[in-house]
Amino acid sequence: MKKIIAPMLLVSATAITACQPLSPQDRSNLGLVGGAGAGLLLADAFDANPAWTVLATVGGAAIGTQVARNTQTGQCAYSNGDGTYYVAAC
Template identity: 45%
Template sequence: MKHLITAALAAAGLLVLQGCENLTPEQRTVVGVTGGAAAGLITAEALDADNNWRLIAALAGAAAGTVVAQNTQTGMCAYARGDGTYFEAPCQ
């Protein structure tokens, strides 16, 4: 039952993201942080994590959501070269 609820929440999240097309950069960042934190918490809940791991998952999700939101604003993504350095190029 828990997996069904998690899948339903994930599907609802995808539908909500469709309404984020005309947001300002600041609003897009807030949506990224909030959505990422929620995704982290949902994942931790689905894996039956304890409270410490739920906090870590929420923070990691918020960080990932922020990066995704900022990349969609600029259209540029960072790619690893393999030697510890990065370069920017248009997102694929």
């Protein structure tokens, strides 16, 4: 089941970005989904037990929501921890 869900999450996240310009909240959600998918894939690659798989997925989601990169301007949006973001060079 894990081998199906993680790629589906990553494909869904990529499809969302192709549809429309994203708001800051959408970018945060995309980071969450992408990070969670990456954590799940990494745990699966190392054949982790269920507890480590959950930890890797949650950790990936947390990291994914903390940093969002704008590849056109070379700037990153960093979380302040209170639901707001600031933009600075990556």
